[in-house]
């Protein structure tokens with residue numbers, strides 16, 4: 001199948017706007033998603049766009065005049081469902097395994113990323129017309145997606161709150177069909193590489209300030225204040241190792257399908273950057289041991305692996321990374337290790353800030369940005385519905401406007417929404433205290 005995507009926003013802006021509900025129409029919403037999808041797809045595909053003024057018959061004719069063969073590409077049409085229900089589905093040519101596989105790949109990926117209920121891949125013969133023209137009458141491979149229900153207010157809100165995410169999810173689905181890794185658009189606001197990199201540069205630094213300076217390093221400082229009381233000095237190791245993982249991932253990418261995994265990126269940071277603080281960290285064997293013996297030991301078995309011992313005050317700092325001969329162990333001064341990490345990441349950040357290399361900055365930011373996109377939506381939604389069903393729900397102080405009743409009225413699943421008196425609100429008395437939570441890209445602006 002050729003890398004050509006023939007994109008169609010369902011219905012048209014002339015005589016058939018499709019379903020209409022909640023102050024909008026299928027055509028309007030499909031066009032919005034389509035417009036977000038184009039630049040994403042153009043990174044890996046030839047993209048052809050069916051003109052918006054054509055109706056279904058004319059659209060099919062437009063496609064078939066240019067694309068004669070089955071393998072000429074994938075014709076993809078975006079629709080919104082209506083008629084009571086929620087979630088997304090995709091249609092395929094009945095009794096064709098490849099067509100079914102295409103639809104299934106796209107809808108699974110799409111729902112995984114967006115969190116919409118997955119109604120599955122469905123044969124076009126299961127529709128009320130017993131056939132779909134877009135599927136049956138078009139020359140190349142084709143797929144039709146119903147991205148959500150326009151007449152379900154929750155569905156529609158989820159769509160309208162984040163068209164970028166919806167487009168990204170479709171793009172990821174189509175990319176999966178072609179076995180291509182989707183590429184994040186690093187910036188929508190500007191296409192100049194220099195502007196993009198200066199924006200990404202700011203966001204990277206903002207991220208480091210928020211999640212390294214304000215969290216990991218602050219917690220290390222807090223521990224340090226009561227250092228002599230710490231028997232269990234692993235928190236230093238855990239905090240430093242999580243930071244090492246992060247910086248390794250920023251440089252080398254986090255994804256498993258990418259070039260590196262946590263082991264290689266972790267060891268890279270130890271050798272390359274902690275090695276500037278203490279020559280011993282340049283040793284491959286030590287980087288290996290820190291990963292396997294300290295990090296994995298503490299994370300997996302609540303103690304170091306055999307051959308190490310640690311304390312943050314029992315022996316002086318000068319004994320850090322010394323061999324205790326009579327015990328046949330290597331000594332780690334865990335506070336020293338944490339401080340070595342703090343110094344190393346300072347140097348690494350200076351190196352980033354002084355690089356002046358737009359491509360480098362953009363690639364670092366795209367690694368970070370990909371990491372922030374990672375989602376666990378299916379399981380997340382599964383467990384949220386369990387919590388909701390048991391009314392284990394509360395609102396954070398920032399959203400305590402008291403409007404929980406109003407959103408429920410337009411929703412068909414009112415039974416799942418807890419009653420007002422069951423919602424526990426947290427007191428809004430400590431503005432300094434923020435919960436730890438994963439980053440959102442908007443926070444970095």
Ligand SMILES: [Zn+2]
Nearest residue numbers: 010018079080
């Ligand atoms: Zn439609």
